[in-house]
Amino acid sequence: MLEDEQLLRQYVADGSEAAFGELVARHVNLVFSAALRRAAGDTHLAQDVAQMVFGDLARKARFLPKQVVLAGWLHRATQYAAAQLLRTEHRRHAREQEAVAMNALESEPSPDWEQIRPALDAALDRLDRPERDALLLRYFEQRSLAEVGRALGSSEDAARKRVARALEKLRADLIRRGVTTTAGALCAALAANAVQAAPAGLAATLASASLAGPAVGTGTTLALLELTETELTTDQFEIVYRGSRAALTNPGNIILVREKQAWQGPSGKWCRTYGFADGHSENHAEPDGNFDAWESQHPAPPAPSSQ
Numbered sequence: 001m002l003e004d005e006q007l008l009r010q011y012v013a014d015g016s017e018a019a020f021g022e023l024v025a026r027h028v029n030l031v032f033s034a035a036l037r038r039a040a041g042d043t044h045l046a047q048d049v050a051q052m053v054f055g056d057l058a059r060k061a062r063f064l065p066k067q068v069v070l071a072g073w074l075h076r077a078t079q080y081a082a083a084q085l086l087r088t089e090h091r092r093h094a095r096e097q098e099a100v101a102m103n104a105l106e107s108e109p110s111p112d113w114e115q116i117r118p119a120l121d122a123a124l125d126r127l128d129r130p131e132r133d134a135l136l137l138r139y140f141e142q143r144s145l146a147e148v149g150r151a152l153g154s155s156e157d158a159a160r161k162r163v164a165r166a167l168e169k170l171r172a173d174l175i176r177r178g179v180t181t182t183a184g185a186l187c188a189a190l191a192a193n194a195v196q197a198a199p200a201g202l203a204a205t206l207a208s209a210s211l212a213g214p215a216v217g218t219g220t221t222l223a224l225l226e227l228t229e230t231e232l233t234t235d236q237f238e239i240v241y242r243g244s245r246a247a248l249t250n251p252g253n254i255i256l257v258r259e260k261q262a263w264q265g266p267s268g269k270w271c272r273t274y275g276f277a278d279g280h281s282e283n284h285a286e287p288d289g290n291f292d293a294w295e296s297q298h299p300a301p302p303a304p305s306s307q
Contacts, residue, residue, distance in 0.1 A: 238258060
């Protein structure tokens, strides 16, 4: 009877199916038994593992070292193949369970989003950062569990567990605030309502304005100028000129609103955003943060005489 090494050489040399078949016949019981133990007695899974192992042998035979103990190599290959297949099966089973749970939510009463919405962000802030990040990625950025795991530096299974724990803590916080819900119903409510589509074109506008931030004299349109006077009185901006824009002879030189607080740009200079009466905006920079001289060049016109 030929030794395993001789049969391997025959297979590698001329692709002998007979030689390879003899190797499979000799070691199939070893491989199948090891796979069956790892698969907890699942014969179908064990057969799939055995198929993977002998497929690997067929592909890698030419690279095996001389005088390899094939039984040892096959046993180790079975452990790797079984672990890989079991991970795949576990993920598939988890996805199926998740799908069943989501289908069951259709008949489960969902909490009123108007009850959840006012308390949601405060409840999120009270979570530990890893748990909050997991929920934000899963429901607010609508990432898959695999993507959540990669973003958090963990596996898909670890991400699933972290999301579940975070969701339960969020639910407990909401219950203390009078919002009664189950974890499944809260999951459905977040999936349906947590993310609202931004207005068309807003992303491009924000990107352009943000990248232009450190520059001086940019001409982007300041959306704040389209708001009412009441809306302009926010914590970020203050109104400089309150008269009629129609009465201005040089609106492009008149500051209408300005940012209350200056901010330091990448160059180290202090910057402030200004909105002018003609609708354009400028970001002006000063090394020492003193804008008085520059602002004096864009004065508001004197108030009309009462005579």
